[in-house]
Amino acid sequence: MIEIGGTRVPMREQSVEERIKNFRSVPYGYNKEEVMKEAQRCIQCNGAPCETDCPINMKILEMIREIAYGNFKKAFLIVKEDNSIPGITGRVCPQENQCEGVCPVSKRGNGINIGKLEAFVADWARENGVKEEIHIKERPERVAVIGSGPAGISCSVDLRKFGYQVTLFEALHKAGGVLQYGIPAFRLPTEIVDYEISYLSEIGVDVKLNFFVGQNIKFSELRRDFDAIFIGTGAGAPLFMSIEGENLKRVYSANEFLIRVNLMKAHKFLEYDTPIVWGDTVGVIGAGNVAMDAARCALRLGAKKVYILYRRTKKEAPAREEEIQHALEEGIILEELVAPKRVLGNKDGWVTSVELFKMRLSEADESGRPRPVKIDGSEFILKLDTLVEALGTKPNRLFLHKAPELNVTSWGLIKVDKNLMTNIEGVYAGGDGIRGNATVILALGDGRRAAKSIHERLSKGKKKGVKKD
Amino acid sequence: MRHTIVRKEALNTENYLIEVMAPNLAERFQPGQFVIIRIHEQGERIPLTVAGVNPKKRTITLIFQVVGKTTMELGTLNAGDALINCVGPLGNPTEVKKFGRVICVGGGTGIACIFPIVKALANAGNEVISIIGARTESLLILENEIEAVSTETYIATDDGSKGHHGFVSEVLRDLIKKYKKPGEIDRVVVIGPPQMMKAAAEVTSPYTIKTIASLNTIMIDGTGMCGGCRVFIDGEMKLACIDGPEFNAHKVNFDDVISRLAMFKEKEVLAVKHFQKSIKKKAGRQ
Ligand SMILES: Cc1cc2nc3c(=O)[nH]c(=O)nc-3n(C[C@H](O)[C@H](O)[C@H](O)COP(=O)(O)OP(=O)(O)OC[C@H]3O[C@@H](n4cnc5c(N)ncnc54)[C@H](O)[C@@H]3O)c2cc1C
Ligand SMILES: Cc1cc2nc3c(=O)[nH]c(=O)nc-3n(C[C@H](O)[C@H](O)[C@H](O)COP(=O)(O)OP(=O)(O)OC[C@H]3O[C@@H](n4cnc5c(N)ncnc54)[C@H](O)[C@@H]3O)c2cc1C
Ligand code: SF4
Ligand code: SF4
Ligand code: FES
Numbered sequence: 001m002i003e004i005g006g007t008r009v010p011m012r013e014q015s016v017e018e019r020i021k022n023f024r025s026v027p028y029g030y031n032k033e034e035v036m037k038e039a040q041r042c043i044q045c046n047g048a049p050c051e052t053d054c055p056i057n058m059k060i061l062e063m064i065r066e067i068a069y070g071n072f073k074k075a076f077l078i079v080k081e082d083n084s085i086p087g088i089t090g091r092v093c094p095q096e097n098q099c100e101g102v103c104p105v106s107k108r109g110n111g112i113n114i115g116k117l118e119a120f121v122a123d124w125a126r127e128n129g130v131k132e133e134i135h136i137k138e139r140p141e142r143v144a145v146i147g148s149g150p151a152g153i154s155c156s157v158d159l160r161k162f163g164y165q166v167t168l169f170e171a172l173h174k175a176g177g178v179l180q181y182g183i184p185a186f187r188l189p190t191e192i193v194d195y196e197i198s199y200l201s202e203i204g205v206d207v208k209l210n211f212f213v214g215q216n217i218k219f220s221e222l223r224r225d226f227d228a229i230f231i232g233t234g235a236g237a238p239l240f241m242s243i244e245g246e247n248l249k250r251v252y253s254a255n256e257f258l259i260r261v262n263l264m265k266a267h268k269f270l271e272y273d274t275p276i277v278w279g280d281t282v283g284v285i286g287a288g289n290v291a292m293d294a295a296r297c298a299l300r301l302g303a304k305k306v307y308i309l310y311r312r313t314k315k316e317a318p319a320r321e322e323e324i325q326h327a328l329e330e331g332i333i334l335e336e337l338v339a340p341k342r343v344l345g346n347k348d349g350w351v352t353s354v355e356l357f358k359m360r361l362s363e364a365d366e367s368g369r370p371r372p373v374k375i376d377g378s379e380f381i382l383k384l385d386t387l388v389e390a391l392g393t394k395p396n397r398l399f400l401h402k403a404p405e406l407n408v409t410s411w412g413l414i415k416v417d418k419n420l421m422t423n424i425e426g427v428y429a430g431g432d433g434i435r436g437n438a439t440v441i442l443a444l445g446d447g448r449r450a451a452k453s454i455h456e457r458l459s460k461g462k463k464k465g466v467k468k469d
Numbered sequence: 470m471r472h473t474i475v476r477k478e479a480l481n482t483e484n485y486l487i488e489v490m491a492p493n494l495a496e497r498f499q500p501g502q503f504v505i506i507r508i509h510e511q512g513e514r515i516p517l518t519v520a521g522v523n524p525k526k527r528t529i530t531l532i533f534q535v536v537g538k539t540t541m542e543l544g545t546l547n548a549g550d551a552l553i554n555c556v557g558p559l560g561n562p563t564e565v566k567k568f569g570r571v572i573c574v575g576g577g578t579g580i581a582c583i584f585p586i587v588k589a590l591a592n593a594g595n596e597v598i599s600i601i602g603a604r605t606e607s608l609l610i611l612e613n614e615i616e617a618v619s620t621e622t623y624i625a626t627d628d629g630s631k632g633h634h635g636f637v638s639e640v641l642r643d644l645i646k647k648y649k650k651p652g653e654i655d656r657v658v659v660i661g662p663p664q665m666m667k668a669a670a671e672v673t674s675p676y677t678i679k680t681i682a683s684l685n686t687i688m689i690d691g692t693g694m695c696g697g698c699r700v701f702i703d704g705e706m707k708l709a710c711i712d713g714p715e716f717n718a719h720k721v722n723f724d725d726v727i728s729r730l731a732m733f734k735e736k737e738v739l740a741v742k743h744f745q746k747s748i749k750k751k752a753g754r755q
Contacts (some may be wrong), residue, residue, distance in 0.1 A: 074595070142666075171556075171690070171692050172690060172692075173507060173553075173554045173556070209470075209554075210470065210554050210555075210556040211556075212556070212559075212692050215558070215559060215692070216494070216497065216556065216557055216558060216559070217494060218495070236693075236694040237693050237694060237696075238694070238696040240696065240699075240706060242706070245717070246699075247699070247722070247725045247728075247729065249700055249728060249729060249731070249732040250732070252696075252697075252698035253695065253697075255694055255696060256689065256693050256695040256696055256697045258692065259689055259694070259695050260689070264513065264689065265511070269736060269738065269739075269740075270739065270743050271511060272511045272513075273511060273512050273513035273538055273539060273740060274513045274514075274689075275733040275736035275737065275740065276733075276736075277732065277733060277735070277736060316639070336682075347727035348728075349725075349729070349731075396692065396693050396694065397693065397711070398692060398693050398711040
């Protein structure tokens with residue numbers, strides 16, 4: 001690759017000693033001078049490969065040009081045309097595999113810092129009260145959106161802009177999905193998520209919290225009462241290893257561990273009522289974003305030693321590059337090539353250790369990553385006080401069970417056609433609920449696409465609502 | 470949505486009853502189901518069984534025992550105060566049909582949880598024998614209400630202050646002995662402290678009488694997302710919130726349930742102390 005454009009304007013961050021004691025954002029974000037300087041490194045190249053590799057094909061080149069000139073408002077409005085939550089995607093997208101990964105300005109990892117530019121314009125707009133002006137031409141049709149993660153948020157926003165009457169149902173007491181209960185505040189500050197959520201009500205989305213569709217309101221009622229439905233229920237049900245000892249105390253799913261902290265604020269226990277218990281040594285199984293988040297939360301709660309236990313090696317770890325780097329800087333120990341055999345405890349039922357196999361890497365599997373293979377007789381014991389399982393999640397089986405008319409795969413993923421419509425006419429789905437564990441930006445893209453499909457269905461020709469039973 | 474408390478009653482020194490505005494719930498509730506409530510922004514999510522509904526008034530009744538910070542604070546609320554959340558009905562309803570002769574066993578605050586089930590089973594044409602128990606007479610709740618809908622009612626207290634001196638499981642054992650022939654008791658439903666449910670399951674197991682227990686694990690979301698409420702049924706992991714709360718008592722690993730309930734004990738004690746101190750401070754200022 002060509003070596004032009006110099007090196008990135010460095011991102012100022014909280015020092016390691018300081019940040020492991022708090023839940024505040026690790027990067028401070030660029031200031032005006034820095035952001036313009038970074039934008040000026042962009043050579044506005046022909047065809048802008050960054051845009052092609054952004055899953056929602058954001059107009060990155062134009063955004064950067066406006067930032068380079070200091071026209072932050074214009075940059076913000078350009079971003080908002082495609083992306084309803086830039087303050088979030090700018091912080092959590094796996095940029096190294098997307099927009100930034102293909103930027104030819106410099107060697108890998110040194111391309112234009114698109115994510116941080118995007119986050120800057122979003123933050124700037126929020127801090128300066130700048131909003132996009134939208135003129136809603138009301139339409140009478142009602143659309144129900146189920147789940148308030150990035151898929152549900154983006155679908156609701158776009159549907160409102162088309163003029164539909166949108167009701168968003170969320171099972172929990174706070175909206176945002178994984179953005180709210182999963183991703184910790186040191187990566188995604190709560191006020192940013194809350195701001196995006198408050199925008200929903202501001203533009204007239206009727207947000208109904210504490211409604212679990214299928215349980216305290218029936219799916220069939222939605223089919224009866226709405227002209228279209230979007231399902232953005234995600235994949236929030238934790239997977240367990242199904243090995244001996246998972247019943248022991250202080251063995252958690254990453255979901256429980258993160259929900260206690262992020263949603264219930266257990267790190268502020270006594271001011272908040274929800275407790276969490278850990279111990280000096282914490283082990284986290286897995287090496288995705290979820291595992292890194294759990295490990296870094298454990299550290300911030302006060303654990304002295306935190307292990308990431310991963311069956312492959314750092315190179316194959318699915319987490320974002322920035323997270324792995326931050327985790328290692330913070331002193332988290334990455335134990336590569338290990339897989340749990342069983343969890344061991346004492347007579348009072350508390351976990352005391354985990355027995356691990358050593359692994360070796362064999363030829364690549366379907367995912368293209370080398371397959372980990374157990375080494376016979378290699379078992380060893382690692383002492384710990386807490387074990388967190390971050391093995392991935394599945395779609396919520398309760399919802400699927402209560403809406404049996406939906407076609408799903410053997411994994412419980414909802415089947416959709418190219419317009420994101422399910423087997424029930426007028427009912428659409430997107431996000432992790434159709435993809436499994438994917439990303440915020442793919443969920444957001446699905447929400448947008450589904451909104452467009454719904455608009456096409458409801459606005460063109462004779463009106464067609466949801467197919468009734 | 471806020472849920473206003475329209476009535477509050479102290480049933481005894483440990484148990485309170487509150488009647489709460491919850492129109493959606495009052496309309497949809499089925500016996501055996503529960504709600505998850507939160508008192509305020511900093512509050513914990515705790516599960517409570519719905520003890521009754523009044524669809525006309527659009528209210529539900531909750532009966533709770535003060536065991537820790539949240540239930541203690543809930544006990545300080547009065548009519549006119551409100552819960553910040555009350556989500557439900559959650560969990561699967563009790564299987565209600567005509568079984569024949571059913572024994573319902575309620576221990577402690579579990580009596581409140583079993584009351585709607587007793588009523589529903591009686592309405593479905595069953596002969597319902599109820600056994601209720603508490604540590605001492607003054608802690609017995611809903612005695613008259615249970616009696617009014619049951620064919621027979623037995624009482625047990627740990628200290629012998631009323632009824633059988635001992636545990637409800639002992640009364641259950643004697644009753645089953647009385648109806649010796651298989652098939653004379655078609656089902657047993659038991660709700661109460663896990664130790665009590667375990668004892669009851671041990672009593673009925675040799676007779677292979679289908680026995681149902683409602684598991685009161687620690688919960689957060691109540692929708693199958695955290696895995697914190699996991700229980701082991703015949704060795705298989707299930708989630709009490711969405712697969713239960715009722716399970717075949719003969720297959721439940723009660724020792725696990727009991728053990729996991731103690732996971733946060735140390736912190737819970739701290740929370741209570743902190744709360745009591747803050748109440749004293751407030752009182753001091755007034
Ligand atoms: C800890 C963690 C860290 C992550 N880090 C990153 C990252 O850095 N970058 C990235 O791109 N991706 C990351 N991801 C993945 C990303 O968050 C998800 O791909 C994305 O949130 C999926 O969005 P969604 O809208 O499909 O569903 P979700 O965000 O899962 O939201 C679904 C919502 O629907 C609600 N719901 C479910 N069922 C019902 C029902 N029946 N009725 C009403 N409401 C219901 C749920 O309560 C939830 O709020 C992370 C995930 C986790 C768990
Ligand atoms: C489906 C279900 C229905 C329930 N229905 C009722 C009800 O109708 N009335 C009622 O009084 N209680 C009920 N419970 C129990 C109730 O949820 C707990 O008592 C409550 O969460 C305790 O909160 P706390 O903060 O006051 O006490 P904590 O400080 O959390 O706990 C104090 C003590 O109580 C024990 N404990 C904690 N959580 C539970 C629990 N979930 N169940 C039993 N013991 C627990 C702990 O071991 C601890 O020692 C139900 C539980 C479940 C799962
Ligand atoms: S949305 Fe994500 S992939 Fe697209 S430009 Fe922004 S950070 Fe890059
Ligand atoms: S690929 Fe890089 S240099 Fe080219 S337009 Fe995009 S950000 Fe600018
Ligand atoms: S309470 Fe979270 S899974 Fe049951």
